[in-house]
Amino acid sequence: METKNIGLRGIEVADTRISNIDGEKGKLIYRGFDILDLTENSSFEETAYLLLYDDLPTKTQLDEFNAKLVDARYIPKQMQKNMGNWRKDADPMDMLQAFVAALAGYYDEEFANKEASYEKAINLIAKVPTIVASWHRIRNGLDPVEPDSSLSHAANFLYMMFGEKPDSEVEKIFDVCLILHADHTFNASTFTARQVASTRAHMYSASSAAIGALSGELHGGANTEVMKMLLEIEEIGKVEEWIKEKMKNNERIMGMGHAVYKTYDPRAQVLKELSRKLATKTKDPWFDITEKVETVTISEMKSQKNRDIYPNVDLYSASLYYMLKIPMDLNTPIFAISRVVGWAAHIIEEKFAEAAPKPALYRPKATYVGKYCGPEGCEYKTLDLRK
Ligand SMILES: CC(=O)SCCNC(=O)CCNC(=O)[C@H](O)C(C)(C)COP(=O)(O)OP(=O)(O)OC[C@H]1O[C@@H](n2cnc3c(N)ncnc32)[C@H](O)[C@@H]1OP(=O)(O)O
Ligand SMILES: O=C([O-])CC(=O)C(=O)O
Structure with missing residues (x-):
């Protein structure tokens, strides 16, 4: 197939x-x-x-x-x-x-x-x-x-x-x-x-x-889910257990992973530094907790699936916005x-778009895997004939 x-x-x-x-x-x-x-x-x-x-x-x-x-x-x-x-x-x-x-x-x-x-x-x-x-x-x-x-x-x-x-x-x-x-x-x-x-x-x-x-x-x-996660984790000492538990159950850690970046998302890098800077001022714990989420997720991913994973744009914007009282x-x-x-x-x-190829109506193809009778379709049966 x-x-x-x-x-x-x-x-x-x-x-x-x-x-x-x-x-x-x-x-x-x-x-x-x-x-x-x-x-x-x-x-x-x-x-x-x-x-x-x-x-x-x-x-x-x-x-x-x-x-x-x-x-x-x-x-x-x-x-x-x-x-x-x-x-x-x-x-x-x-x-x-x-x-x-x-x-x-x-x-x-x-x-x-x-x-x-x-x-x-x-x-x-x-x-x-x-x-x-x-x-x-x-x-x-x-x-x-x-x-x-x-x-x-x-x-x-x-x-x-x-x-x-x-x-x-x-x-x-x-x-x-x-x-x-x-x-x-x-x-x-x-x-x-x-x-x-x-x-x-x-x-x-x-x-x-x-x-x-x-x-x-x-x-x-x-980015909303990341903040919910941080509030649920509450304190830095609870990060490791929380992340390990989620990943053991194959749940995704929000703000981590990306479909295109195979390395650090450059936006996450900038947001991380802004969040760090703001936390120094506000004394909020959210930056430190986020950073720990990042490191624990990276190491768990490595040990569980031997894969690399990095933060995406949504990881550090959450703590940053929270500290801005949003x-x-x-x-x-x-x-x-x-x-x-x-x-x-x-x-x-x-x-x-002026240059060729000009965009056209998007219309991809699907493979029919219908459960009944194959691609030819079924013979219609009236209600009284159905079991
Ligand atoms: C602005 C944005 O849209 S940035 C993305 C925001 N989304 C998130 O932060 C949600 C969490 N992240 C994810 O769900 C994913 O990383 C995605 C959807 C963003 C990208 O996924 P992809 O790189 O295409 O990876 P895919 O979904 O194929 O997963 C690959 C493997 O990594 C695992 N994985 C990927 N991301 C994560 C994650 N955040 N936490 C735990 N495991 C993860 C998957 O479970 C999967 O494991 P498996 O092969 O054992 O099933
Ligand atoms: O490009 C993606 O798949 C998701 C992303 O980071 C964005 O939309 O900013």
Whole structure:
């Protein structure tokens, strides 16, 4: 029997100019630029421009792009009213998925040309943080905080969440987190977005589908699960027993392992150092516990399965966000606040790629292994003849 490539691992399904991963070297580039250079020198807004427009912006281009993002931060008041009708304990990813799809009901869906698609992309990138922060306030019985046009994308989100402007150190940390999560080639949610876009569905629809894909714990949802794990473990002395028990039962340790990296995820390296730095300041135990989770998982994997395993992007973002006082169920929506840039860039590429081979409607093949009668099908029997 032919062996199938489960989960499409290693199969190249399209060309992309947007990002590239070297899984052996642990290197990630966005449009030709190493993410480590971008986290050192760029801002989320500049990185978003790069991902969308295939080049770093000039000062004028960046100013114009920023102005458009700032203008588009508002969401309809009616949408915030509707949020008030949701259960307060609803999962924020479900809420985000629904309200991103609902944007199509408020804004023109014109998506037929590239220019209109960029406008939709900006609208989406600007509004996703406002949706997440509004929901967070509303579920806690608080009024949403209006966006502040003087603040950066990163600072404005934290301001809309907490009603206070973050200091410059926190703003920088959060900005770096947003840069790191913005794109990652054909990961599950981006592939979902591209697949939906390949049917000529519009940007809000494709992004809403991508949010669904991101929410699962094997993908973006892992960062929430990591924090749950840390809280359950509670203290560093309990890590070894906890991890060994899980791995003995063949359970997965969230935040560890990756489908592409065969070495340290470069984003995890940056987040680890940020988390370490913040923990020194806050004296929280979460960084130390996470580091121990990493070392115990690595050694258990080696001794149980003789395999290497490394942290992925979700391992250290969990403790970092927790120390920034972000509720853990918002870890994955925050991932979406950043990844929406990648989705939008990929949706536009999927629809408007100029170079051959042009993308086509995704439609893979399946092997029918139906239990009855083989590929020819069965003879239909009426109810009275069935046993
Ligand atoms: C933003 C992101 O999406 S990053 C990924 C976030 N997801 C997580 O952190 C969830 C935990 N990690 C995982 O489930 C996996 O590492 C994945 C899905 C991310 C990647 O998986 P792959 O590299 O394709 O490995 P695959 O799923 O084939 O597993 C290979 C083996 O390693 C084991 N393994 C992989 N990851 C882990 C893990 N985190 N903990 C324990 N064992 C693991 C599997 O059980 C499997 O063992 P087996 O061959 O004995 O059955
Ligand atoms: O690329 C992947 O499979 C998952 C990932 O790390 C991401 O989406 O950031």
